[in-house]
Amino acid sequence: MGSAVERTDEHVREYLIYRGFTSTLKHLDADVKADKEKGFRVDKIIDQLQLFIHNFDLNGLKDYWSYLDRRLFCRLEDVYRPTVNKLRTSLFRYYLVHTVQSRNPEKTQEFFQRQAQELQVQPEWRDWFVLPFIPAPEQNPAFAPYFSRQWMDTFLVSLHNFLSVLFQCMHILFFDSEVQRTASLQEENEQLRQILFALQGEVNLKKEDTVHHKLPPYVQNMDRLGDTELDLVTCQRNPTLTTTPSRNFFSTFLPQTRRAPGKTPQGVLPGSLPHPAYVGRKDTTAIQSVKPKDPTVSKDPKPMPSTGGTCEPQAGSTAYPRQRRHQDHEKERKELFSKPQSQIPEKRVECGDPEASPEGGTGGLTDSPPLNQTRVSREGGGVAGGLAVEQPFIKLSQEEYGEHHSSIMHCRVDCSGRRVASLDVDGVIKVWSFNPVMQTKATIMSKSPLLSLEWAAKPDRLLLLGSGVGTVRLYDTDAKKNLYEMIIDESLPRILSLACSPSGTSFVCSAAAHHGLAGRSGSVSEAVPRLPNPPPVPGQLLLWDTKTVKQQLQFCLEPGPVAINCTSFNHNGNLLVTGAADGVIRLFDMQRYDCAMSWKAHDGEVYSVEFSYDENTVFSIGEDGKFVQWNIHRCGVKQSEHSLPQDATGPFVLSGYSGYRQVQVPRGRLFAFDSEGHHVLTCSSNGGIIHRLNGEGGLDSVLPLGGHKAPVVTVDWCSAMDCGTCLTASMDGKIKLSTLLAQKS
Numbered sequence: 001m002g003s004a005v006e007r008t009d010e011h012v013r014e015y016l017i018y019r020g021f022t023s024t025l026k027h028l029d030a031d032v033k034a035d036k037e038k039g040f041r042v043d044k045i046i047d048q049l050q051l052f053i054h055n056f057d058l059n060g061l062k063d064y065w066s067y068l069d070r071r072l073f074c075r076l077e078d079v080y081r082p083t084v085n086k087l088r089t090s091l092f093r094y095y096l097v098h099t100v101q102s103r104n105p106e107k108t109q110e111f112f113q114r115q116a117q118e119l120q121v122q123p124e125w126r127d128w129f130v131l132p133f134i135p136a137p138e139q140n141p142a143f144a145p146y147f148s149r150q151w152m153d154t155f156l157v158s159l160h161n162f163l164s165v166l167f168q169c170m171h172i173l174f175f176d177s178e179v180q181r182t183a184s185l186q187e188e189n190e191q192l193r194q195i196l197f198a199l200q201g202e203v204n205l206k207k208e209d210t211v212h213h214k215l216p217p218y219v220q221n222m223d224r225l226g227d228t229e230l231d232l233v234t235c236q237r238n239p240t241l242t243t244t245p246s247r248n249f250f251s252t253f254l255p256q257t258r259r260a261p262g263k264t265p266q267g268v269l270p271g272s273l274p275h276p277a278y279v280g281r282k283d284t285t286a287i288q289s290v291k292p293k294d295p296t297v298s299k300d301p302k303p304m305p306s307t308g309g310t311c312e313p314q315a316g317s318t319a320y321p322r323q324r325r326h327q328d329h330e331k332e333r334k335e336l337f338s339k340p341q342s343q344i345p346e347k348r349v350e351c352g353d354p355e356a357s358p359e360g361g362t363g364g365l366t367d368s369p370p371l372n373q374t375r376v377s378r379e380g381g382g383v384a385g386g387l388a389v390e391q392p393f394i395k396l397s398q399e400e401y402g403e404h405h406s407s408i409m410h411c412r413v414d415c416s417g418r419r420v421a422s423l424d425v426d427g428v429i430k431v432w433s434f435n436p437v438m439q440t441k442a443t444i445m446s447k448s449p450l451l452s453l454e455w456a457a458k459p460d461r462l463l464l465l466g467s468g469v470g471t472v473r474l475y476d477t478d479a480k481k482n483l484y485e486m487i488i489d490e491s492l493p494r495i496l497s498l499a500c501s502p503s504g505t506s507f508v509c510s511a512a513a514h515h516g517l518a519g520r521s522g523s524v525s526e527a528v529p530r531l532p533n534p535p536p537v538p539g540q541l542l543l544w545d546t547k548t549v550k551q552q553l554q555f556c557l558e559p560g561p562v563a564i565n566c567t568s569f570n571h572n573g574n575l576l577v578t579g580a581a582d583g584v585i586r587l588f589d590m591q592r593y594d595c596a597m598s599w600k601a602h603d604g605e606v607y608s609v610e611f612s613y614d615e616n617t618v619f620s621i622g623e624d625g626k627f628v629q630w631n632i633h634r635c636g637v638k639q640s641e642h643s644l645p646q647d648a649t650g651p652f653v654l655s656g657y658s659g660y661r662q663v664q665v666p667r668g669r670l671f672a673f674d675s676e677g678h679h680v681l682t683c684s685s686n687g688g689i690i691h692r693l694n695g696e697g698g699l700d701s702v703l704p705l706g707g708h709k710a711p712v713v714t715v716d717w718c719s720a721m722d723c724g725t726c727l728t729a730s731m732d733g734k735i736k737l738s739t740l741l742a743q744k745s
Helices: 002-019 022-033 042-054 058-071 078-101 105-119 123-133 149-170 175-207 227-236 322-338
Strands: 393-401 408-413 419-424 428-433 439-445 450-455 462-467 471-476 481-487 494-500 506-512 539-545 550-554 564-569 575-580 584-589 594-600 606-611 617-622 626-631 637-643 652-655 661-664 671-673 679-682 689-693 699-704 712-718 724-730 735-742
Touching: 002 022, 042 058, 042 078, 042 149, 058 078, 058 105, 078 105, 078 123, 078 149, 105 123, 393 699, 408 450, 408 712, 408 724, 419 450, 428 462, 450 494, 462 494, 462 506, 471 494, 494 564, 506 564, 539 564, 564 606, 575 606, 575 617, 584 606, 584 617, 606 671, 671 712, 679 699, 679 712
Parallel strands: none
Antiparallel strands: 393 735, 408 419, 419 428, 428 439, 450 462, 462 471, 471 481, 494 506, 506 539, 539 550, 564 575, 575 584, 584 594, 606 617, 617 626, 626 637, 652 661, 671 679, 679 689, 689 699, 712 724, 724 735
16 A cells, blocks of 8 residues: 555656646645655564654654544444554553653653543553552563563554554555556566466477577577577568568668569569659659660669568579578669769659550659658758668657766666666766656765666665675665665775566676776776786676575686676576676576577677567677677677777767867667667767667668767667657767657558
């Protein structure tokens, strides 16, 4: 009941703030502070009663119990009235015992003088009138049980249980049961989904002939979308049923129309271009045929690749394997764009005419296509070869959070997408929300330097804070207080990384020793020349239980103890991937608690590492400036590699007047994926940049977010809401929130 009341109060506050009712909000806060029911929090009601007793405030105790009787107990049935009377009698006896134990006989006599008229008619109080005249009542057989600690604790527990059951049966807020029911259904769906993935993994495991790694069988295909489900999705993407274009770069320039699977329209070449009016069209009118204007073009066209990824065999698929077709498409695309615009043959067709005009005329189609038939990129994109390229996102708005006064190190959104926690180099943490309005919820000041933070998974209001003196704090952002402070290891004081398991029962923390050289483990400082072969920074990786607040185990790091810079769990917490200062990526099996595989990933330190959406691969960014995709089913197999500029990987440099120069090494997340894993957000010198993963090992920049005047040092992408929100934090303490709308093709 208490949590439901708090949620309701918070919703009412947000509504009043949204409407601008500031005076009403002030009255609401005043009434909440003076609330005698304490928000239906039983522990606070018990504390208030004990406060009256310890202060010998008999009037306050009587008035407060009378209020509870009028407000709560009078609603009960008559059968519960004897229980209420017994609790009241025990409460006053508890008060008398306290006055005797405190050696305050004046308060004892005052109680009987003021309550004599009321108590003398009650049989249970007749023997108590001699209490002030007994020299040692705690030794008297009639009163000794009431002076025992057992009776006091039993009374408080009974009162607590009675009030708890009373509040649960009142049903003041009906929607709280719906919230609990929704949460239970979500947990049940998650369990059923894991069972489905496990069954899919068993089916796929039987199809494999060889195993190239030492992952256990239950982890080999435990991805978010199993291979069986991926094959099913691919089969359903038939070009006769959908107009969604394929994700390879060349097919975006082909007309998005319905075609029969495995057939190529007569007279159309794979490299030919339609009229620009038909690029990005969403109508379902079929183009029957297109004849080339150039008579020298070969009449035996190559088979056109399907834009829908159909499962049926296509014409020419045996002669042109998938890799060969991609190479041919890329070659034709380069030849196409290498020609001047005037040399590109223009083909114009008429939707209703089965053939184009023999003389190469327009066939009734004007030179200027209607505006509603062409989608032009507005931000961050452009027109390539005279054709409009469709944007995958539309930037709806961009807001700024400017409560920090120094460079940001971390900026993370919680699991629910409601709150953001940001940490700057001065050790100031801001907990704030951005929906419906931007508002600071809590400010955390720390005497010791803070190096890392992470949101807890369950409950999502808890925040893990790693310091530079070997401690990890568990902070409650709602109550605005520290719950626990764990001492990790005084010999390894720097907590570089924190990651909470999706189940919320445990978290891993990386502790490292001090390092005098410039690197990821340093803070904001001037750059120091890097040694050719720097010595490894000692460190350890520990697993802690969140509920018992005790260390469970220490992971074995081979070939030796090394500082772990970044950590990340997969969706169900069965796998943990880490990136270390020695450039090695390690993959841990969290059910056996050992390292399943490890490989040398980068020349230098690993700065950031994340699982892909299907969790068959791992992406990483290292000190060598490479953005690499790794196959976790084949140890050390590199699937793709892309070089990034320094402003995307660090160290980040901010220069100013009079020779001022500030250098910050990477510490927070350097890249983040969207909800489907098709696009990635990276840092830059003036804002975040959204790239498309093109499937060929490269990144295609599709939308620069901009808005910053200083280098962006960490990013995050929240897709919990209807519109995705990109967070980009820079060295001047500014955080930009860019709200995006995904365009449905």
